[in-house]
Amino acid sequence: MPAYNTIAFRPELCNGCGDCMRTCAEVKTGSADSANARIQISADGDTLALALCRQCGDPKCVANCPAAALDKRLADGVIAWDGSKCVNCLLCTVGCAYGGIVYNAAAQHVVKCDTCAGDPACVRVCSTGALRYLTTARIYNEVGDLEDLFAPGLSGCQGCNTELVMRHALRRIGPDTVLATPPGCIPGMGSVGYNGQTGTKVPVFHPLLTNTASMLTGIRRQYRRLGRKVHAVALAGDGGAADVGFQSLSGAAERGEEILFICVDNEGYMNTGMQRSSCTPFGAWTSTTPVGERGRGKTQHAKNLPVIMMMHNCEYVATASTGFMEDLYAKLDRALAASERGFAYLHIYSPCTTGWRFPSQDNIEVARKAVESDFVLLWEFTPAAGLQLTRDVSHPVSISEYLRVLGKFRHLDDAEVHEIEAAVERNRQFITGLAQGQHPAMARLAADRADDTGARS
Amino acid sequence: MAQPVRYLLVGASHAALSALQAIRMHDPDGSLTMITRDDALPYSPTVLPYVVSGRSQPARVALKDESWLASQRVELRRGRTVTAVDTTDCSVRLDDGSVLGWEKLLLATGADPIVPQVPGLAGVKFHVLRRLTDAVALRDAVAGTREAIVLGAGLIGMHAAENLVKAGVGVTIVEMQPRVLAGYFDAEASALIETTFTDAGVCLRLGRRAAAVAAAGERIQVRLDDDSELVADLLLVATGVTPVLDYLAGSGIATDRGVLVDDCMRTSAAGVWAAGDVAQARDFYAADPGARIINGILPDAVEQGRVAGQSMAGDPGLRPYEGGVPLNTYTYFDQQAVSVGRQDCGATVRSEAGAGRYLRIVMDADRLTGIFGINSPFDPGVMWEIIQRRIDLGPVRAAFLADPQRAARGVMSRTWR
Numbered sequence A: 001m002p003a004y005n006t007i008a009f010r011p012e013l014c015n016g017c018g019d020c021m022r023t024c025a026e027v028k029t030g031s032a033d034s035a036n037a038r039i040q041i042s043a044d045g046d047t048l049a050l051a052l053c054r055q056c057g058d059p060k061c062v063a064n065c066p067a068a069a070l071d072k073r074l075a076d077g078v079i080a081w082d083g084s085k086c087v088n089c090l091l092c093t094v095g096c097a098y099g100g101i102v103y104n105a106a107a108q109h110v111v112k113c114d115t116c117a118g119d120p121a122c123v124r125v126c127s128t129g130a131l132r133y134l135t136t137a138r139i140y141n142e143v144g145d146l147e148d149l150f151a152p153g154l155s156g157c158q159g160c161n162t163e164l165v166m167r168h169a170l171r172r173i174g175p176d177t178v179l180a181t182p183p184g185c186i187p188g189m190g191s192v193g194y195n196g197q198t199g200t201k202v203p204v205f206h207p208l209l210t211n212t213a214s215m216l217t218g219i220r221r222q223y224r225r226l227g228r229k230v231h232a233v234a235l236a237g238d239g240g241a242a243d244v245g246f247q248s249l250s251g252a253a254e255r256g257e258e259i260l261f262i263c264v265d266n267e268g269y270m271n272t273g274m275q276r277s278s279c280t281p282f283g284a285w286t287s288t289t290p291v292g293e294r295g296r297g298k299t300q301h302a303k304n305l306p307v308i309m310m311m312h313n314c315e316y317v318a319t320a321s322t323g324f325m326e327d328l329y330a331k332l333d334r335a336l337a338a339s340e341r342g343f344a345y346l347h348i349y350s351p352c353t354t355g356w357r358f359p360s361q362d363n364i365e366v367a368r369k370a371v372e373s374d375f376v377l378l379w380e381f382t383p384a385a386g387l388q389l390t391r392d393v394s395h396p397v398s399i400s401e402y403l404r405v406l407g408k409f410r411h412l413d414d415a416e417v418h419e420i421e422a423a424v425e426r427n428r429q430f431i432t433g434l435a436q437g438q439h440p441a442m443a444r445l446a447a448d449r450a451d452d453t454g455a456r457s
Numbered sequence B: 001m002a003q004p005v006r007y008l009l010v011g012a013s014h015a016a017l018s019a020l021q022a023i024r025m026h027d028p029d030g031s032l033t034m035i036t037r038d039d040a041l042p043y044s045p046t047v048l049p050y051v052v053s054g055r056s057q058p059a060r061v062a063l064k065d066e067s068w069l070a071s072q073r074v075e076l077r078r079g080r081t082v083t084a085v086d087t088t089d090c091s092v093r094l095d096d097g098s099v100l101g102w103e104k105l106l107l108a109t110g111a112d113p114i115v116p117q118v119p120g121l122a123g124v125k126f127h128v129l130r131r132l133t134d135a136v137a138l139r140d141a142v143a144g145t146r147e148a149i150v151l152g153a154g155l156i157g158m159h160a161a162e163n164l165v166k167a168g169v170g171v172t173i174v175e176m177q178p179r180v181l182a183g184y185f186d187a188e189a190s191a192l193i194e195t196t197f198t199d200a201g202v203c204l205r206l207g208r209r210a211a212a213v214a215a216a217g218e219r220i221q222v223r224l225d226d227d228s229e230l231v232a233d234l235l236l237v238a239t240g241v242t243p244v245l246d247y248l249a250g251s252g253i254a255t256d257r258g259v260l261v262d263d264c265m266r267t268s269a270a271g272v273w274a275a276g277d278v279a280q281a282r283d284f285y286a287a288d289p290g291a292r293i294i295n296g297i298l299p300d301a302v303e304q305g306r307v308a309g310q311s312m313a314g315d316p317g318l319r320p321y322e323g324g325v326p327l328n329t330y331t332y333f334d335q336q337a338v339s340v341g342r343q344d345c346g347a348t349v350r351s352e353a354g355a356g357r358y359l360r361i362v363m364d365a366d367r368l369t370g371i372f373g374i375n376s377p378f379d380p381g382v383m384w385e386i387i388q389r390r391i392d393l394g395p396v397r398a399a400f401l402a403d404p405q406r407a408a409r410g411v412m413s414r415t416w417r
């Protein structure tokens, strides 16, 4: 069964204007009486309740229909209602726990949402972004058909997010790739193989922590000389990128080598025993920033590696998260295209169940919370457009909602939480400022670009 | 005996289909055979009143078609009746004498009409309504009918009576209870429904039993227990249903009124499950978890079928059966009657009737135990969920009583969004 698009509702963005209901009624019945809308948003105390067909995967309304009038369409996932078969028995309404199929007195039969054939009118008129039409399903369907270019049975920890990142990324990048995986979790779980067997179905090598980007530079240049189009891709950890691997990374970026460098940031050296890196955030427990009588976790803030990479004026720089796959895939596609022209850098935040101490089934939820709390910001940079936020940062959930699920922050006191809050707020203002082009850093980059063009012409 | 099938489903209606889908979610390949005594693709008894009225064409009521069954790798044997079950060598015997082995067996044979012991009834031609052939026969008989008698004012009798009167037939309903639909609604709601029927010209003989039946030429004569006499061209017997159990004689599978099952729909015999109208399962409302009832409704056949299928396939995602909750929707003369839950397991906290509308809410302390309406908008599925989750409505009690649909949707959004 394929994955399907869906209408999503974020009540915190809804202002109760009712446009969605009026428009739906208008489109479906020709009159704007909200009572006839297939979507109903009603206030109950301070809750905004959404009664709308969820187009369930295993729909009880369909199972309860004695007349074969309801059908879960395999093509688009919509539960279709056939008025010529419906007998008005209302048993479908017994099966629906979402108020998604209801008897409508004006129509004299049940009515339900059909997603307007993939272009829902309610979403089109929603001015606050509370209603969105999620098309993420598309990528799962597309990518699902591509070959997984890692071998099965990599030995990542249970619930490892990095394994997910690797498999998704390489599937999309495709087989014409030479892959570098410097020391870290990625070769640790088997990318370069065991006992003479490789862990990938593409050529892979294991550079030193220090020379990943320079080795890839040579490989990419050699293939170009041979006239072969090959992607030179690094999958490195934050240690290998931000600390000891940084000089070769910075050099390759500055020279504009045609490389896609993906940094999988799990905020420390998780493979070797969870030591701190320069990407470990303030207050975090690691084995080298212990928590005890004196120690309170890391005493410095993380350095902002993606911003540093942006200041190399790369062809493309972006941050991404597995909590937001559609965004991640769009950026991966753009990064790959940019790596044909110059240096592309993708920074993917990757929560670590083992090193951050949280239950293995919560990984995606943690990734999502990191973004929703603005602890992690999603943005992208191109020389032409500068830095652009790719997700609204103006309605963050409280930072403690994020911190409290992670064992590595469990010891924090209020003052330390405030310290983190303040850092998150500074970063938000800094990045927002860059996005609005008001920041001096952006002005400098713009000037560099002008110089560049001047020099070339 | 040939190679046994992994899954054998006896019955091809809601319980069996729901089990089949649950099995296939977990085990896409295990061999699966489904047997039905009907020579038809799977269909629902619930659609039959509409076949009688002509609204549904028999050719368009199939719940699943051949290509879907093939896609699910199901072998459907139609027109074959299981006559015996052997739980020692794990096989069933069919009416053509053949024997079929199974590893896991589901009994989903539903129910048959009860034909009451009325003197003379066996000697006349009467109709029942449970199978597609019954519906077609009844539909065809309506054409030449001027007057009809319906025994029983349950859902089946009421549906049939409406169809008959709409087809221009004079109808008399005989019911031994003092009101119609006694199992589903309280006296006030029943009264509203009765008014609609009598306004439409249906004659109701409530609190009366048929004492004797006899042929009167081409017609049928029914004498009631007050010695009054009715004569009609057509007699429909709709006095209730009883599980189909005859084929279980000697199998050793424990039965009471139906096949006794635990919360995973397992019967007393290893490797044998039962679900739907044939099963006697946990009662949601009973304090005693061992109490067993036959709920006899379509949504529960679906629910029980799912539990059985998951259990048969060894699906670790199995959530055991929570117990039967009565759920009924009844559309009559363009009016909507809905009952969710029970009337007698709490106190009535809101009740109003009048002007074709009716609403009654029953709660046990702050928990909803039942809600009943006629032309009252609320979401039955949301209410079912609220009852089943035993949600504490204390914090929203006033709002719930004032506008149950809105408040229940609020609870939904806070609890299971």
Ligand SMILES: Cc1cc2nc3c(=O)[nH]c(=O)nc-3n(C[C@H](O)[C@H](O)[C@H](O)COP(=O)(O)OP(=O)(O)OC[C@H]3O[C@@H](n4cnc5c(N)ncnc54)[C@H](O)[C@@H]3O)c2cc1C
Residues within 6 Å of the ligand: A089, A091, B010, B011, B012, B013, B014, B015, B016, B035, B036, B037, B038, B044, B045, B046, B047, B048, B049, B080, B081, B082, B083, B108, B109, B110, B111, B129, B130, B155, B156, B244, B247, B275, B276, B277, B278, B296, B297, B298, B299, B301, B327, B328, B329, B330
């Ligand atoms: C006229 C009518 C109206 C109804 N209206 C409603 C309603 O509005 N709401 C509601 O909730 N419920 C209603 N019901 C009840 C509902 O249809 C049943 O609860 C539901 O169909 C039960 O499903 P089931 O799969 O358990 O059994 P059934 O639907 O009875 O199916 C039994 C299956 O077993 C097969 N079978 C039986 N014995 C054998 C055998 N020995 N060998 C092989 N196959 C066998 C049959 O062919 C059939 O396929 C109505 C029923 C009728 C008859």
